[in-house]
Amino acid sequence: MDRRSRQGGSATGAWAKVCPRGWAALMGVVVLLTGPLALGAGPDSWAPQSKPCVTGNCRWKAAREEQEAAEQRRAQTREALMKALTPPTRAGEPTSVWLRRVEEVLARAEEARKVSGDRELAARALDATAWAGEERRKIALVGAERAVVLQLLSFSTAPAARILTHETDSVALHCAMEGERCVGVYLVGMSKDHRVLNAPAQAEETVALLAQALGQPVPLPAPPARSGGKAPTSSTWTVGEVPIVARWRNTDLMELRVGEVKP
Numbered sequence: 001m002d003r004r005s006r007q008g009g010s011a012t013g014a015w016a017k018v019c020p021r022g023w024a025a026l027m028g029v030v031v032l033l034t035g036p037l038a039l040g041a042g043p044d045s046w047a048p049q050s051k052p053c054v055t056g057n058c059r060w061k062a063a064r065e066e067q068e069a070a071e072q073r074r075a076q077t078r079e080a081l082m083k084a085l086t087p088p089t090r091a092g093e094p095t096s097v098w099l100r101r102v103e104e105v106l107a108r109a110e111e112a113r114k115v116s117g118d119r120e121l122a123a124r125a126l127d128a129t130a131w132a133g134e135e136r137r138k139i140a141l142v143g144a145e146r147a148v149v150l151q152l153l154s155f156s157t158a159p160a161a162r163i164l165t166h167e168t169d170s171v172a173l174h175c176a177m178e179g180e181r182c183v184g185v186y187l188v189g190m191s192k193d194h195r196v197l198n199a200p201a202q203a204e205e206t207v208a209l210l211a212q213a214l215g216q217p218v219p220l221p222a223p224p225a226r227s228g229g230k231a232p233t234s235s236t237w238t239v240g241e242v243p244i245v246a247r248w249r250n251t252d253l254m255e256l257r258v259g260e261v262k263p
Helices: 001-020 020-034 056-084 095-113 118-135 145-151 200-214
Strands: 163-167 171-178 181-189 233-238 244-250 252-259
Touching: 056 095, 056 118, 095 118, 095 145, 118 200, 145 171, 145 181, 163 244, 181 200, 200 252
Parallel strands: none
Antiparallel strands: 163 171, 171 181, 181 252, 233 244, 244 252
């Protein structure tokens, strides 16, 4: 190699050190011009080449294969959905984990109800919805941790308040939290026109909320007997170990306090 060539090589190396970005750009151009994408370069002979259908038989076969693939995907989706709608068995997991599994079944049932024309799937979704509702009602609010309370009361956010409130059309439920657990539930009418919890318009919602508070169906209390010509203003009883206090105005049930709820 002559001196001019050595000097040229040194100049190139020096330019690469001074302008590394320019050197990288130049090398990219070289690769582009000499690689498989260079001007005039043919397609990669190793890449599979698709042949367009030009005959009726070819197009029919392609359409048939696509239809069969779509039917297979639908069958697999249906099979997975039917399996997801099968009620699971609780295996000793924490209540919060179990409730999430129940909610997953309920969500799959919602998906299944959107599928039209499949009676078997619709029936399975209906059974799964009923099962999930029953399992939810078995979980008592009183004594439950905050995450469970939020799920049962369908909170979209996770408030850190000491009192968690859930409202129906006519009844309000207030859950008192201590140490991140619900220690008691307070039921009261939503408005002046819905104050009486055992009135026909409110009784059904009151019964449902009382059952959720205790994790089991419990009838509304009967009005206490009059004593000495006066109607008692309260009555008490227990369900298991949970105390319940009812507040009365004559025969009207005005309040229900379940668990350790302070007045």
